[in-house]
Amino acid sequence: MNSIVSRLDASAAVRELLGWLLGEGRTDAVLTPRRLPEDGSCDLALLTAPEGLDRAEPLLPVMTTNAGQALSHLSLSGRRLTAVLKPCELRAFTERVKREQGSFERLLTVSFVCGGVFPLGRVLSDGPDTLAAAALEAARRGETPAGVRETCAACEHFVPTNADVLVSSGEDGCRIHLCTPRAEEALEGFGGERVDTAPDPAGIERVLAARSAARAELYRALPVEGGLDGLIDLFGRCVGCHGCSRVCPICYCLLCDFESAGLEGDLPRFRAALDERGGLRLPSGTILFHLGRMTHMSFSCVGCGMCSDACPAGIPVAAVFGRTGGRTAALFDYVPGRDAEEPVPVTVFREEELDDIG
């Protein structure tokens, strides 16, 4: 793979690359995480001027919003965009493209071998700079930083499969791999030594083994499979805010079934509960919501962990959905977000399949 050698750390190298693309007029705007030094915080920003990139921190190990979700409708604007996406954000975006809520047509995607992101609470307690330094240090050692989201530590898809530009960190800087003709074209004339190389497979294997072990342990420790009582233990704390679905990049419906008046104001159901159960727990319908959402989107879950971060009640939503999603996707040998050409399982079928049903 044609790759550019950079002595800069990966985040600085990508910042330079974004600035060059804007300066040369190769792109209209760039989507990147950004530091906000004045209040010790960070955000995700779409920027059009190279000078606006001063505070851009493309590889910031924080996900304030899933950029794949944010990019979804923006990518249909007709503008030429360059987006820095974590692998799960790219996979989420790919899932949105499959649902006609996004387009790769005028988009250059920049992704990287991802160490994971820290829970949003850590941004305020530690500050983005401390977190960025910790992530960079771990990347140099080829390790997963301690304290990242639990789904990140258990993520097996940390190397993007369909990015145009792929950045990998090493001990002496980074490599910018040009994976597609679009990347070659966009970066034609961009300076730096060119070599033929790919991300270190041995390093990836080592991290993958650790992540797989963490994944097995995370799922093993979940209080699931306890039937009805297990569900109550797991989701009993749910306050019914639906925050997990709002921040979910896969929950793409513009009008959510669970927000409809039909469910919220289901008076016959309330009356039946009073008559037959002797009461009703409020907010009601929380378990229906979680189980329903699982049937609607779990096979496309990319494991970004936004839902767990958003949950005010501390429910391990991402781990639970990731675990069930792994099983529903496996029914159809589906890997969410791997390839835009791979159809969403519920939109297609084979005449001969699932012959134990019916």
Next chain:
Amino acid sequence: MTSARNHGAGDAGEIRSEGGFSPRIAAFLCKWCSYTGADLAGTSRLQYPVSIIPIQVMCSSRVDPVFLIQAFLSGADGVLVGGCHPGDCHYETGNYHARRRFAIVREVFDSMGLESARLRLSWISASEGPKFAQVAAEYTSRIREAGPNPTRRSLFL
């Protein structure tokens, strides 16, 4: 969470027959095949259990998995989806989609330790009155063995 699990008073919803527990099974039947099959069972004067509560839908693919979960959490002892045989869907391919959705909801149930045996999908054509009666009897007997759905009295849900 123990208080949330307290069971409510009364068992008003439970239909009792001479054999004790008589299940209630919510049956989502497609208009073109299974519902017509159920009609045929009736006009043919075939005997089948009273446990089946038919709900007509235009196609088995109209049955969102949420319908099944809602019925299950509302206390249905069994939930049946009836559709046209593969290849015979009035809308050509609806039942193939229904089958995939059913596989997903069943997997979700299994993954959370819920009784997926309370969910069933059957292909019943418009001419299969006897098959409808047979499915109704078989499924009722299996659900009777499984006993009442514990969700029926769970205050939390």
